[in-house]
Amino acid sequence: MGLFRLLFWIAIICAAVWLWRRFISAPKAARQAKRAQEASPMVRCAHCGVHVLQTQALKQDQHWFCSQAHLAQGTQSGDR
Numbered sequence: 001m002g003l004f005r006l007l008f009w010i011a012i013i014c015a016a017v018w019l020w021r022r023f024i025s026a027p028k029a030a031r032q033a034k035r036a037q038e039a040s041p042m043v044r045c046a047h048c049g050v051h052v053l054q055t056q057a058l059k060q061d062q063h064w065f066c067s068q069a070h071l072a073q074g075t076q077s078g079d080r
């Protein structure tokens with residue numbers, strides 16, 4: 001039964017490599033994403049009220065905006 005044992009060990013090694021690669025790559029990306037979220041808190045757009053990351057938001061005076069267009073339009077939302 002030498003061939004069976006050889007195939008058995010190949011299967012074990014393949015599974016180990018797959019698990020190792022999955023363990024190395026996946027949590028690293030998740031950790032980086034989590035750290036990015038922790039580093040940049042969410043802020044609310046003063047124009048449309050959508051929540052954006054502080055790093056991606058634009059600040060004018062005391063107000064945050066989700067985009068340059070909303071910063072230009074200001075804090076008033078019901079202007080029609």
Ligand SMILES: [Zn+2]
Pocket residue numbers: 045046047048049050065066067070
């Ligand atoms: Zn907005």
